[in-house]
Amino acid sequence: MSCTAVVPDLGAYVLGALAPEDRRRVAEHLRGCADCRAEEAELAALPGLLALVDPADLSTPSIVPSPDLFDRVSAAAARPAHPTRSRRRLLLVAAALVLLFGGVAAGVATWAAREDGTTVSASAGAAEITVTTSSGGGGTVIDVDVAGLAPSGECRLVAVDGEGREHAAGEWTVDERGGGSWRGWADVDADAVIMVVLQDGEGTPLVRAPL
Ligand SMILES: [Zn+2]
Structure with missing residues (x-):
């Protein structure tokens, strides 16, 4: 490539x-x-x-x-x-x-017109995550700040609804200091999202942030 x-x-x-x-x-x-x-x-x-x-x-x-x-x-x-x-x-x-x-x-x-959403922080071991969810684009806009991850590795964000279904919200490369700030989007109603999960590149959960 x-x-x-x-x-x-x-x-x-x-x-x-x-x-x-x-x-x-x-x-x-x-x-x-x-x-x-x-x-x-x-x-x-x-x-x-x-x-x-x-x-x-x-x-x-x-x-x-x-x-x-x-x-x-x-x-x-x-x-x-x-x-x-x-x-x-x-x-x-x-x-x-x-x-x-x-x-x-x-x-x-x-x-662009979305209103202020819900912000929560969570951590597990060294990994920390702060997510803000809000309605946008017919789904859920998720702003995320992460820290304490493996430098330059891959991470994914998943929005979980009340029935346990997972909705992919983005996949990014962690910076050299093990952090990053990104905006993701999931094809699920913001009101239906009960938890945002940060996963590693293989899909293993790193941090769960209940809303
Ligand atoms: Zn290149």
Whole structure:
């Protein structure tokens, strides 16, 4: 798996918008590639930036992109093998275009407009987790801060509903200090979530945070 195959997916990766198998593919590459990890770190601010988008601006789109705009932008973003300023900017644009014009504009608006949610902290051994859940995008938005994990390992977040069903909420690479802050999303009603579980890359529970 080369960098050029991974870089175009990084935007969607930090947004938690990749299909599980693509997410695994990207996470696997990130473990072994410092360049792409640096790129991921740059993009990590993207969900927060998109949350600043004013929903009113989305409900009355003033520009209509040509059908091949995204293809051209992502092709341009994929061209150089390693990070440059302009490519990073293109990546941000590409990721934003996916969100704004990929049929999920309504989800972004809801996401941006979400109200303050429920925040809980939990720990188990050295691992600590603080999660905030709220309604957004037709499901549950989960902001998570973790610390005390194995450095540069993989972790997953799962939302558990009242009937014990697990809903995948995101999968990320832990930073060199064993921590990280991410925004995940699960396809389950926020009111139905009774617990958020942090798992390692193999799906073994590390910390359970009852809401
Ligand atoms: Zn790479």
